[in-house]
Amino acid sequence: MYTLYYFPGACSLAVHAVLEELGQAVELIPVNLRKGEHFGEAFRxxxxxxxxxxxxxxxxVLTEVPAILNYLAELHPQAGLMPAAVRERADCFRWLNYASSRLHAAFGRVMVPQRFASEEHVAxxxxxxxxxxxxxxxxxxxxLAGKDYITGDRIRLPDFLLYVMLTWDAVLSRPQVEDYPRLAAYRERVGSRPAVQRARAREAQAKAA
Ligand SMILES: N[C@@H](CCC(=O)N[C@@H](CS)C(=O)NCC(=O)O)C(=O)O
Incomplete structure (x- = not known):
């Protein structure tokens, strides 16, 4: 049985969506990031x-999205979310790292700039x-030119993580995802996947409760 500590719509959604994709039951435990619950002793x-x-x-107990996603893909290889071939696997890790260390980090500076600078430099x-x-x-x-998914013609782990980050662009002024046609189509493609929709719906329902 899996238990996932999450915040609705955060990068934890990638893990939730992959669990759905794999058909695995998951107990969801919300952590209210807005209230700073993640800084409490219990969560730490x-x-x-x-x-x-x-x-x-x-x-x-496992943390760090790329590690968690890879753990799940290895436990459930039949879903093919990580390829077996060495170079294809390497390419998946490349995009998982790019999502985490580059795109996520960039969003961090947009969303919590006060963490990186004193008040006068926040803007x-x-x-x-x-x-x-x-x-x-x-x-x-x-x-994404000529491809449906970031590593080729079928969905793999990095697509779930990139997708979640592409849903955060309401925090930006233009340009946004919709200004990049391939990227917008990709977000739509991954987002319309039943597993992703189920995960989003369950998180939205929990948020409303
Ligand atoms: N490197 C971590 C990053 C996790 C992360 O930054 N999660 C965000 C939500 S998307 C978070 O907990 N933010 C709380 C904060 O920054 O205070 C991972 O891959 O799991």
Missing amino acids: TLNPAARVPVLVHDDF QIRAAGARDVVECYQLLDRA
Whole structure:
């Protein structure tokens, strides 16, 4: 049985959607990031880095989205979310890392700029983060030329993570995802997947409750 500590719509949604894709039951435990619950002692015992997601699988606690996604793909190889071939796997890790270390980090500067600078520099940090997000969008849009998914013609792990981050662009002024046709179509393609829709609906329902 899996337990996922999550915040609705956050990067934890990628884990939730992959669990849905794999047909795995999951107990969802909300962590209210807005109220700072992740900085509390109880949560830090699970994840000293004070971030969602945290996946608990029996007695195993795992953090960091790429590690969690790969763990799930390895436990459920029949779904083919990670390819077997060495170079194709490497390409998946490349995009997982790009999503985490580049796009996520850029959004971090847009969403919590005060974490990176004193008050008088907050606007600059946010603007620099937004420029970096746009640079990522341009690169992803080019990388998607002739492909339905970021590593080729079938969905793999990085698509779930990239998709979630592409849903965050309400925090940006233009350009946004919709200004990049391939990227917009990609977001729509991944987002319309039943597993992704189920995960989103369940998180929205929990949020409303
Ligand atoms: N490197 C971490 C990043 C996790 C992360 O930043 N999660 C965000 C939600 S998308 C979070 O918990 N933010 C709370 C905060 O920044 O205070 C991972 O891949 O799991």
